[in-house]
Amino acid sequence: MVGRLHGREAIRRAAGVLDSGGVVAIPTDTVYGLAASLSRPDALDRVYEIKGRPQDRPLPVLLAAMDYLDQVAVVPEPPMRDLLTRFWPGGLTVALPARAGLPGQVLAPDGTVGVRVPAHPVTVALLHEAGGALAVTSANRSGHDPGLNPQDVLTALGGQIDLLLDDGPTRGNQPSTVVGSEHGRLVLHREGVVAWPDLLRAWQGAGGKVVAPRPGTVG
Numbered sequence: 001m002v003g004r005l006h007g008r009e010a011i012r013r014a015a016g017v018l019d020s021g022g023v024v025a026i027p028t029d030t031v032y033g034l035a036a037s038l039s040r041p042d043a044l045d046r047v048y049e050i051k052g053r054p055q056d057r058p059l060p061v062l063l064a065a066m067d068y069l070d071q072v073a074v075v076p077e078p079p080m081r082d083l084l085t086r087f088w089p090g091g092l093t094v095a096l097p098a099r100a101g102l103p104g105q106v107l108a109p110d111g112t113v114g115v116r117v118p119a120h121p122v123t124v125a126l127l128h129e130a131g132g133a134l135a136v137t138s139a140n141r142s143g144h145d146p147g148l149n150p151q152d153v154l155t156a157l158g159g160q161i162d163l164l165l166d167d168g169p170t171r172g173n174q175p176s177t178v179v180g181s182e183h184g185r186l187v188l189h190r191e192g193v194v195a196w197p198d199l200l201r202a203w204q205g206a207g208g209k210v211v212a213p214r215p216g217t218v219g
Contacts, residue, residue: 011122014165015129022162023047025139025153028062029120030091030172030193031146032139032153034161035062037130038072044105044135050160053142059106059135060093060114060176064127072099072106072133073113079206080181086202089119091172091193095180106135116176122167138175148173185209 014024014035021040026033034050036043038061047059061072066088069075073096076084084094098106098113106113118124127134138146139153139161147153149169153161177192179199186203188196 008125010165011126011129014126014163017163018043018130018134023050023160025147025150025157025161025164026123026126026136027120027165027167027170028118028123028136029089029170030118030174030176031148031170032150033062033136034139034157035126035134035136038103038106038133038135041103041105044103047135047137048105050157051137051140051142053137056109058108058114059137060116061106062123062127062134062136063115063117064124064132065089066117068132069096069115070099072102073097073115074099076181079203079208082206083179083186083199083202083208084117087194087199088117089124090117091119091174091176092116092199093176093178093190093192095178095189103135112180114178120167120171122165126165146175 017024018037021043023043023046024035026035034047036047063069076096093114093116095112095114098111102113140146140156150164150166153164172193174193177194178190180187180189186208
């Protein structure tokens with residue numbers, strides 16, 4: 001059976017597994033995720049294999065803090081920057097223009113990368129230990145419900161992952177909300193834990209324009 005660990009030593013062990021090219025199931029503030037190092041394309045490929053994820057769906061990136069954003073994406077101008085300040089850390093993933101050098105597995109066809117700063121101490125501690133950024137997608141088979149507790153993850157994926165960082169049930173039961181911008185307007189790609197009306201109010205309050213949402217185009 002896959003190793004199942006918790007506590008500070010587990011965070012250091014998980015970071016070592018990730019650095020060596022392993023895939024680790026981790027808790028987040030939304031659902032359990034599958035994490036892999038951005039510097040290990042082989043591990044990123046394994047995430048696709050484990051999930052049965054379509055190759056045309058890029059993997060999102062989690063950051064330990066907003067300070068790490070410029071490592072993976074172009075830091076946006078207002079009003080998008082204001083939106084990040086308002087909702088990070090938290091359940092909002094934002095598609096931003098990617099920095100050069102990122103692996104293809106995290107890049108959308110338009111050259112953006114989906115980034116988020118989670119609001120979960122274990123996740124953030126692991127991200128810091130692992131260098132500030134990891135590719136992380138929900139810990140489930142594609143098309144199935146996301147894992148909300150360690151047993152869900154073990155039942156669905158236990159024979160394929162290298163380690164499970166166990167922090168009990170997740171605090172949420174929905175994935176993150178995914179948004180992007182198009183010609184200066186906010187676009188909803190996936191509905192999730194952060195309510196679209198709340199995002200609209202914050203965006204418009206910062207002087208942004210809005211287009212109609214398009215749920216389901218990013219996941």
